[in-house]
Amino acid sequence: MNILVRKYLYGDIPEDNSGGQPQSKNNGSNDWPLWEVFIRNKQGLDHKHVGSLHAADAQMAIENARDVYTRRMEGISIWVVESKYIHASNPDEADSMYDPANDKIYRHPTFYHLPDGLTHI
Amino acid sequence: MIGEEEMNSTGKTFLTDYLLHLADDALILGHRNSEWCGHGPILEQDIALTNISLDLIGQARSLYQYAANILNESHPARNVSEDTLAYLRDNREFKNCLLVEMPNGDWAHTILRQFFFSTYQFFLYEKLVGSVNDTIAAISAKAIKEVTYHLRWSGEWVIRLGDGTDESKERLLKAFDMLWPFTGELFHMVEYEIVAADLGIGADLNLLRSKWDEKLKIVFQEAGILSIIENKIKPGSNWMQSGGKIGKHSEHLGFILAELQFMQRAYPNSEW
Numbered sequence: 001m002n003i004l005v006r007k008y009l010y011g012d013i014p015e016d017n018s019g020g021q022p023q024s025k026n027n028g029s030n031d032w033p034l035w036e037v038f039i040r041n042k043q044g045l046d047h048k049h050v051g052s053l054h055a056a057d058a059q060m061a062i063e064n065a066r067d068v069y070t071r072r073m074e075g076i077s078i079w080v081v082e083s084k085y086i087h088a089s090n091p092d093e094a095d096s097m098y099d100p101a102n103d104k105i106y107r108h109p110t111f112y113h114l115p116d117g118l119t120h121i
Numbered sequence: 122m123i124g125e126e127e128m129n130s131t132g133k134t135f136l137t138d139y140l141l142h143l144a145d146d147a148l149i150l151g152h153r154n155s156e157w158c159g160h161g162p163i164l165e166q167d168i169a170l171t172n173i174s175l176d177l178i179g180q181a182r183s184l185y186q187y188a189a190n191i192l193n194e195s196h197p198a199r200n201v202s203e204d205t206l207a208y209l210r211d212n213r214e215f216k217n218c219l220l221v222e223m224p225n226g227d228w229a230h231t232i233l234r235q236f237f238f239s240t241y242q243f244f245l246y247e248k249l250v251g252s253v254n255d256t257i258a259a260i261s262a263k264a265i266k267e268v269t270y271h272l273r274w275s276g277e278w279v280i281r282l283g284d285g286t287d288e289s290k291e292r293l294l295k296a297f298d299m300l301w302p303f304t305g306e307l308f309h310m311v312e313y314e315i316v317a318a319d320l321g322i323g324a325d326l327n328l329l330r331s332k333w334d335e336k337l338k339i340v341f342q343e344a345g346i347l348s349i350i351e352n353k354i355k356p357g358s359n360w361m362q363s364g365g366k367i368g369k370h371s372e373h374l375g376f377i378l379a380e381l382q383f384m385q386r387a388y389p390n391s392e393w
Binding site for chain 1: 163164165166168169172270273274277281
């Protein structure tokens with residue numbers, strides 16, 4: 001069923017017939033791609049993942065990130081990357097990926113005796 | 122400070138008129154853009170436009186505060202504030218140009234209106250940074266950073282729409298037809314602007330026009346609509362609207378003020 005949605009704001013009635021699009025028209029294929037946003041704050045050395053947003057291209061993604069994620073002076077540098085280019089490890093493989101490190105405490109450098117007076121280690 | 126002395130000695134109110142003109146432009150466009158809040162085509166752009174609204178309303182506040190200080194010095198009993206200037210003046214006392222009170226229309230209308238105005242405001246503040254009036258120079262120095270972003274954002278969108286789909290291009294050109302007659306007023310200097318410019322307080326708008334034209338050309342070129350636009354604005358068919366700067370507004374401003382001022386008029390001195 002096509003529901004016609006017509007939105008008039010504050011008495012501003014458009015002259016043309018725009019606005020009366022069938023609601024089902026947007027099937028998702030016209031949506032902008034998703035981007036992941038990384039922000040570096042003033043004190044920080046590294047960019048931290050802060051969230052994601054939609055944008056048509058990289059330029060717009062950076063501008064959108066500026067508007068969405070740095071409104072309260074959170075950052076001084078922005079990275080964006082299209083979400084589809086992020087490759088992640090599979091949570092189902094967690095057992096084989098991470099558990100083997102569990103019983104190998106010798107990989108931590110905690111068995112060395114440090115000379116007295118050595119700090120910041 | 123230069124300007125204030127001049128005003129007191131001549132008894133003229135050109136400086137407050139000039140400040141109110143600058144402030145009203147920012148307030149009314151800020152209000153128009155705020156009407157999109159919650160209605161933007163996509164969340165990210167909704168926030169972007171709302172940010173621009175807040176920038177503009179912030180600029181208006183600084184200018185109103187300064188104007189209120191000057192008015193209070195000459196007439197302490199009036200007790201003017203930024204709020205009374207924004208909320209208790211009538212239609213005919215507003216000095217904004219007609220462009221900023223134009224309805225939002227569709228996204229292309231809103232974008233093109235912002236682009237026309239931000240381009241103008243950018244070159245205006247660029248001049249006002251060097252104003253002999255320190256307060257105006259300081260407000261402009263802060264504002265121009267914001268306007269630089271508004272200009273980039275709206276310019277990018279003009280390019281996207283012009284160079285996008287057939288529909289987006291058609292809508293952009295339609296917006297152009299509707300808004301173009303209101304752009305002449307931006308550079309049409311009224312009395313308080315002429316006085317302000319002569320004293321080095323304001324900007325000579327005639328000097329901004331060519332920069333404004335040049336910027337439009339670059340962006341329209343990139344948007345792929347320059348030749349169409351140039352055909353539309355042939356000399357001789359270029360009649361322009363004006364009047365807003367001297368208080369003669371379109372019907373739209375009344376509706377804006379009705380909404381903007383309702384709370385203060387219905388519940389005087391209410392705060393939140």
